[in-house]
Amino acid sequence: MTEAPAITVRGLTKRFGARTVVDDVSLEVARGEIAGFLGPNGSGKTTTIRLMCGLLTPDAGEGRVLGYDILRESIAIKREIGYMTQRFSFYEDLTIEENLRFVAGLYSLKDARTAVRETLEDLGLASRRHQLAGALSGGWKQRLALAACIMHRPRLLMLDEPTAGVDPKARRDFWDEIHQLAADGLTVLVSTHYMDEAERCHRINYISYGKLVARGTVDEVVKGAGLVTYVLEGPRLAQAARALRGQAGVDQVAPFGNSLHVVGSDAAALQATVARIAQETGNRFDPTPTSLEDVFIQFMGASTDNMS
Known part of the structure; x- marks a missing residue:
């Protein structure tokens, strides 16, 4: 018998005044899954997570979390979650213990x-x-915060930008711990802006200004975006970058060290433009795999800000 998902929600909607912060969001999160939430600041990531965890009441929609109805059993859901924010909120004049x-x-x-x-x-x-x-350093404060979140043995852990301001080693150690917790059956919801962290999630959900734009594994989301990427190398990259911007098929132009990444959704137009500019500027070009960051930037450019 297939185990029921830890989270199943349909049509979640939340408004604050005239602004719709979460707009008809539907998704599932499997038990023991690390589900990532990506999106620009103010996109509704935190609000969506709070709705699913019983910390906010939706204006529309329905769902079940850990077997509990999000509309009628939010108190029971709250008892089963651990919630960690990016802001350290413990008594600094007390010891860890x-x-x-x-x-x-x-x-x-x-x-x-x-x-x-x-x-x-x-x-x-x-x-x-x-x-x-x-x-404590940022990494140890983070570890203390995680300890406080899991001490009551929750079945669902919510992490809101948990590694902001900590060094790469502490971030990696933190994620190793999260994967161990998930392997032991804990379900994890995590919002992040770090692409390497998103790639460590089992599945990701991209939310842009209240709407769920994409979901799936990293490979599924990258493939579904339908982008093509070329890398240019050579002596005149700055000239090439200026020439490429605004040309047919070119959606993104970004320097990466001693190379230039050019991204677009119209494969034929992009290839023709890149080939022409590369020849004119004396640079080489080759296709390269599209990254999650390329997809992230593309989604941001295509979205409409609902804050205005």
């Missing part, structure tokens, strides 16, 4: 002492248990 004891009290955990001890060990914080939270 003292902060976790405080959180255990908020959750009314029956055996708080054991829960704190096991969480410290599971997240590699035991050796720093007496260190003040305010003295």
Whole structure:
């Protein structure tokens, strides 16, 4: 028997005043899946996640999360989630252990002492248990925040830009931990602007100004965008970049080190333009795989801002 999805929602809509922040969004998230949410600032990512987690009530739509109805059983959903934002919000003049004891009290955990001890060990914080939270680096603050989110053993973890401001090593360690949690059955929703993090999600959802534009694995989303990419190399890239912008078939022109990436959706027109400009400027060109970042930029350019 196939296990029911952790999240199934249909037609989610949320308005704030005259502005529709989430517009008829429907999707599913499998149990144990890491689902990524991408989109420009103000696109509705956080609001969509909060609607699915019972933290906001939709104006329209329906769905079930962890078996609970999002309209009638939001309190039950809240008990089953851990919510981590990008803003560090613990008492900086308390130690790691003292902060976790405080959180255990908020959750009314029956055996708080054991829960704190096991969480410290599971997240590699035991050796720093007496260190003040305010003295922690960004990566260790992030680890403390994650510890607080999972101490009550939630079945769903919501992460809103969780690695903003931390170094690459801390980001990689964090994602290794998230994958281990997912392997143990935890479902994860994560919003991010980092393309390498999006590529570590099992599936991604691109939301642009309230509308769900694309969803699937990274490969499916990249393929579905229908973009073609060429890379130019040679001595006159700046001249080529100026000449390419605004030409037939060219949607994006972006320098990458000692090369130039040119992206478009009209394959024939793009190839003709790139070949002509490359010859005129004395540069070489070759096709190259379209990246998730190329797709991200294309979606942003094609979307209409609903903030105005």
